[in-house]
Amino acid sequence: MTIKEVCKKYDITQDTLRYYERVGVIPEVSRTKGGIRDYTEQDIKWVENAVCMRSAGVPVEMLIEYVKLFQEGDSTITARRDLLMDARAEVQKNLDKYQATMDRLNYKISRYEEAVKTGVLTWDAENIKKD
Amino acid sequence: MTIKEVCKKYDITQDTLRYYERVGVIPEVSRTKGGIRDYTEQDIKWVENAVCMRSAGVPVEMLIEYVKLFQEGDSTITARRDLLMDARAEVQKNLDKYQATMDRLNYKISRYEEAVKTGVLTWDAENIKKD
DNA sequence: ATATACCTTGGAGTTAACTCCAAGTCAATA
DNA sequence: TATTGACTTGGAGTTAACTCCAAGGTATAT
Numbered sequence: 001m002t003i004k005e006v007c008k009k010y011d012i013t014q015d016t017l018r019y020y021e022r023v024g025v026i027p028e029v030s031r032t033k034g035g036i037r038d039y040t041e042q043d044i045k046w047v048e049n050a051v052c053m054r055s056a057g058v059p060v061e062m063l064i065e066y067v068k069l070f071q072e073g074d075s076t077i078t079a080r081r082d083l084l085m086d087a088r089a090e091v092q093k094n095l096d097k098y099q100a101t102m103d104r105l106n107y108k109i110s111r112y113e114e115a116v117k118t119g120v121l122t123w124d125a126e127n128i129k130k131d
Numbered sequence: 132m133t134i135k136e137v138c139k140k141y142d143i144t145q146d147t148l149r150y151y152e153r154v155g156v157i158p159e160v161s162r163t164k165g166g167i168r169d170y171t172e173q174d175i176k177w178v179e180n181a182v183c184m185r186s187a188g189v190p191v192e193m194l195i196e197y198v199k200l201f202q203e204g205d206s207t208i209t210a211r212r213d214l215l216m217d218a219r220a221e222v223q224k225n226l227d228k229y230q231a232t233m234d235r236l237n238y239k240i241s242r243y244e245e246a247v248k249t250g251v252l253t254w255d256a257e258n259i260k261k262d
Numbered sequence: 263a264t265a266t267a268c269c270t271t272g273g274a275g276t277t278a279a280c281t282c283c284a285a286g287t288c289a290a291t292a
Numbered sequence: 293t294a295t296t297g298a299c300t301t302g303g304a305g306t307t308a309a310c311t312c313c314a315a316g317g318t319a320t321a322t
Contacts, residue, residue, distance in 0.1 A: 003269080015311055018271090023309095034318050036269055049235070055225075056232030060309065077252060081243035088236040091229055094186075098226045101187030104180070105219040112212035121208060134299075145299090146281050153302095154279095165288050167299055191279065269318065276311070287300065292293100 001039040009044075010051045017047065024064040025050050027071065056091050132170040140175075141182045148178065155195040156181050158202065187222045 003014050020026050026046040029037045039047070046067075053063055066083055069076040115121035134145050151157050157177040160168045170178070177198075184194055197214055200207040246252035 013311075014269090016309085019310065022271095032318090034269085036318070052228075052232050052235055054309090055228040057229075058232070074250075074252070077243065077246050081240060081247055084236055084240050084243060088233065088240060091232055091236065095226065095229045095233060097183075097186040098188075098222055098229060101183050101189070101222055102219065102226060104183055105215055105222065109212060109215050109219060112208065112215060115208050116212055119205075121205070144281075147279085149301090150280065163288090165299085167288065185279090264322085266321080267319085270316080272314100274311100274313075277309090278307100280306085282305065283303085285301090287298100289296100289298080291296080 001044060003037045003039070006039050006044060006047055010047060012051060020047070020050055020060075023060065024067050025054075025060055027067055053087070057094060058087050058091065062087055132175060134168045134170070137170050137175060137178055141178060143182060151178070151181055151191075154191065155198050156185075156191055158198055184218070188225060189218050189222065193218055 001009075003017055007014050007017055021029055026043070026049075029043045030040055032038050050063055054060070062083065066080060069080045069083065111121060111123060132140075134148060138145050138148055152160055157174070160174045161171055163169050181194055185191070193214065197211060200211045200214065242252060242254060
C-alpha cells in the first residue's frame, strides 16, 4: 500500500505519516527497490494504532517508547504493560474531564434553548453565574 | 479572592490565569484600589468555566468568542447557543475517540496481563498485529 | 525519451497554548 | 518605616506536534 493510500485510509497527511516514522512513533516501513514506502499489513496496523492513540492525546513520546520496547523483544513485556497502563490511566482521566464538560455544555445549552424560545436567559439558583 | 487562591482552587498557574484574562478567555477581573486582582464570585465562575472547557480541549479562540458575545448582551443569545452547540459536537467527537482508545488499551492490556502470567504474548486471529 | 506526477530526505517554519522574565508597584510584618 | 514577599504589565521564549520546503530520485503515460 502506498503512503497516499494509507493517508487517505486514516485521514492524515503524508507529512504526518513520514514524521511518525522518522521519530519512531511507528517502526520503519518497508520499501520498494526504488526506496519508496510500501506499507505491509503489519505497517498499517502500527499506523492504525498510532492514529488511535494520538486521537486520544497519548503523547508521541509515549508511543516512541512503546515501539522502542517492542523492538527490544519479549524481555520488555512487563515494561510495555506498565506503559500501556499509564497511558490508560491518562486517557481515563481525560475521558472523565470530557464527560464533565459535556454535562456542563448540555446544561448550558438547555438554558439557551429555553432563552431562545422565551427570550429570557435563566439559571438555577445554584448557578447564578449568568454566562 | 486573590489570584493565588484561585490558582490553588483550580490547580492552574498565575501566568495561565493572567493569560486567560489578557486574551479574553475570561472577562476582566475586578481589582483593589491598588490595582491587584480581587476575584468576585462571578469572576470565579468564569474561571471555573474556562478551566472546565479547556480541560476538554475547547479552543481558547472559542472561549474568547463566547465572552465577546456575552458582553454584547441579549442580542447574541442565539449566536452563543450555536457556539455552545459547536463546542459540544467537538467535545462529543473527542469523547468517542477517547472511548475507542480506552477499548483498544483495555484489550491490549488484557493480552499483556496474560503474557506476564504465561510468558507468551498472544492475540486473537483478528488481531495478528503483535504490538 | 521526455514530460508529468508522485515520491524521497533533511531541515526549517508554524501554531496553540502556555510559561518565563524584567522592571517596577503594592501590602503585610517587624 | 524598612524589608520582605506577592503582585502588576508588556513582551519574549518554550513546547509539542506537526507542516512546509527545496533539491532531487522514481514511475507512469505519451
